[in-house]
Amino acid sequence: MAGRALSEIARLLNLPLKGEDVEIAGVNTLEGAGPHELSFLANPKYSDQLAATGAAAVIVRPEHAGDVRRALVSENPYRDFGRALALFAAPQGSWRGVSPLASVDPTASLAEDVTVYPFAFIGPRVVIGAGSVLFPGCYVGEDCRIGSGTTLYPNAVLMAGVEVGDGCIIHPGAVLGADGFGFARTAAGIEKIPQVGRVSLGDKVEVGANSAIDRAALDTTRVGSGTKIDNLVQIGHNVRIGQNSLIVSQTGVSGSTRIGDNCTLAGQVGVAGHLRIGDNVTLGPQAGVARDIPSNRVMGGSPAVDQGTYMRTLALMPRFPELFRRLSSVEKALAAQNAEHPKED
Amino acid sequence: MAGRALSEIARLLNLPLKGEDVEIAGVNTLEGAGPHELSFLANPKYSDQLAATGAAAVIVRPEHAGDVRRALVSENPYRDFGRALALFAAPQGSWRGVSPLASVDPTASLAEDVTVYPFAFIGPRVVIGAGSVLFPGCYVGEDCRIGSGTTLYPNAVLMAGVEVGDGCIIHPGAVLGADGFGFARTAAGIEKIPQVGRVSLGDKVEVGANSAIDRAALDTTRVGSGTKIDNLVQIGHNVRIGQNSLIVSQTGVSGSTRIGDNCTLAGQVGVAGHLRIGDNVTLGPQAGVARDIPSNRVMGGSPAVDQGTYMRTLALMPRFPELFRRLSSVEKALAAQNAEHPKED
């Protein structure tokens, strides 16, 4: 990380600086930061760490500006810390150009400042926008379209016809546009239904390491702008996901399901096929979804139910042995009563 | 997609054509199809869409042949639509040959019309049959044998000694033949048990994107002909899977388990090690299997039980709070009775 003046950081983030200027070499946690590092306080729970921090400066909310030697004053310290980080973040690779060790089809159209590392493969009629970077081992199949400012990390795979918007990040080993899982059982065995559709991502989409998004059977599997997909996630054929949704690691979404905007699917969630999930839906970890979910719901469990119901059910689970014991006691008491007061018939 | 006469499609699929001939440019859903596209009706539930479709022709069962302008009459419209799709499906890559940018060991034996893309690696003594295609970034380790008409998509990995039959598809990033997870805990820590076995696939097997099938500890991990494995599936060492089974995404099968023919394991299923699963077994999504399962069973839940039992248990789950309330009422009523009619002893 190259150093920057704190005053310059304040100017770039458009935040008031309280305290004298200093050279900042990097960013760190309150606990770990040294005398040339910038830190932040997002959670007031940790405000007692402000007194002890060795940080040169801290991004804080206005009420904490007086608690540190130097403060950058922010209404959203976590977000502004992210922006500060971006000033110091080294890129994954510093090399620029189109390597003679890459394989680029002569009919592909690359904007002038596209970077293509060695051993990347770019097929016929591919179009790649300005400033995009393709790391080693990437495969970009025939007729793919990649926007500007997009990064394909090592060994990312875009099968034929995949479209990726601007400012996207495809993490290592992610596979976009492999065949959906479509088969017909017949008397003679299993016949493959050819998958001839595509995958299309909006802008600022991330796809995590070794995740897979299948091409549609006929039309298009779509992921909306701003949606972020974590590692090892499976998105089936014909799925449509809206904008600004978060799909956490190892989640699977089955074919033809639609998920709205601003949803959060926690880790290891499973969603069955052909469902409609609304906007602003949150699914807890390991949830299993087999029914449509309207907008603005928080659900948990497998099969998923309203989060409140799920939490109450969980609380009762360890009490099953007690339940059986109490029921047996009641039955015995009743039997004893009936022995004393036999029914007349 | 290049166009074809509808009459030619009828002839190739061996289906009667009702209506005059027309040029077909592609295939689509009933809703999406235009005046030069072929569609299909598989589910009679959607038969009311026949009146409104813009499709040039529709593959239908005999009873619906009169409902559309042009019909291809079929006993299995879904399967025949798949066959029609195959006529129009463009391959993932149109290039053919053995690239000088590939690394092919001189002792490897390739049939004359094998295609090897740039940056594919083929090790010593590998044998590859006629018409097989290896995309960029594939790795084929020493002594592997690949049949004819098989495709390895980008970055697929076959470790040493893996055997793949005819007509198989290994999707991008799939790994066949990595070490099984075999370790011995000792006082000194964990010692690796070397894994020296192999992986063998039958014919017409598919392995999904980023799935992993481990080599056996000593002998062979086997997947039978016609079995289709989806994305991000884990198959442990020494596992044997029969023919024409479907293993859906993110399922894991632990070491030494045997699974029969014509099984379906839905998404995110987990099967413990050293089990025997019979033929024609269906496991619902997220099922967890810790015991042997005889043939012809449908199971669900974790741990998996008979599907009927599972569905009944699920239906009762939301009623636990009610159960506790009702039991408390009974206990109070009994206590009140006993206060009125104290037991003589």
Next chain:
Amino acid sequence: MAGRALSEIARLLNLPLKGEDVEIAGVNTLEGAGPHELSFLANPKYSDQLAATGAAAVIVRPEHAGDVRRALVSENPYRDFGRALALFAAPQGSWRGVSPLASVDPTASLAEDVTVYPFAFIGPRVVIGAGSVLFPGCYVGEDCRIGSGTTLYPNAVLMAGVEVGDGCIIHPGAVLGADGFGFARTAAGIEKIPQVGRVSLGDKVEVGANSAIDRAALDTTRVGSGTKIDNLVQIGHNVRIGQNSLIVSQTGVSGSTRIGDNCTLAGQVGVAGHLRIGDNVTLGPQAGVARDIPSNRVMGGSPAVDQGTYMRTLALMPRFPELFRRLSSVEKALAAQNAEHPKED
């Protein structure tokens, strides 16, 4: 496998040999072994197979040394069988050298006997220790450090700054050091929090095929020496895992969680973020962990509870319908009693 004298194997493993010498060509199960193969008996349950085995020799505990024609006598037959296997295990690739088809930055520092296969990429300032082997398609980003005797199998990815110790195995397609899943929701959408930390593995660590270990947001995601990670596992940013732990396939560990030494996480386990899991903790298959766990616990279920409680709860699950029936009977009996003995009020 090249043959070895049984007496030489006995000497190398430091085990007493009972019986005359013989040439051993390989290793196999008791059932499968032929007259030039070595086998083992680890589980006394299978001791009746000793009489029938065709093996040339068997590694057995002292009490079984008289039951076979030739015995290697061991206190830990499974571990010593592993050691015998290691004598016969062929490496995944026999080629050695630095391929002119690899891309090695001139500022990278490789010990003299490092092997780099074709199409591997090694970035600026990378340091690789003696005897390490990089298979085709590996990517080693800027400033990575790899110890000695470490293997990177095909298409393994080490993003910038990743550190891997001595004697590690990174299986095909594993990704170390991709961005953690860190985002801030704002009114304008989702903003990425840059991830600028690293991944560091100790010695003798294995990372399975297509697994992912994310770089820390700020500091370091750590995996301790001797820990073995299976295929398709997700390790989130800032996680710390101790030594000699086993993380089985398709498990996910969320960000900032710490796991101790000698733990075992079975397959498809999910662990939430920011938790502390002690030493010697065992989590059963598909467990879901949302709370801290002290050392020396065995837990199961989702949410995970003590294994005994989990097993008792599981045993009661199929009895829910019975529970509802019995409660209804009790309620009816009480109602009948009250009709006969009405409460005086």
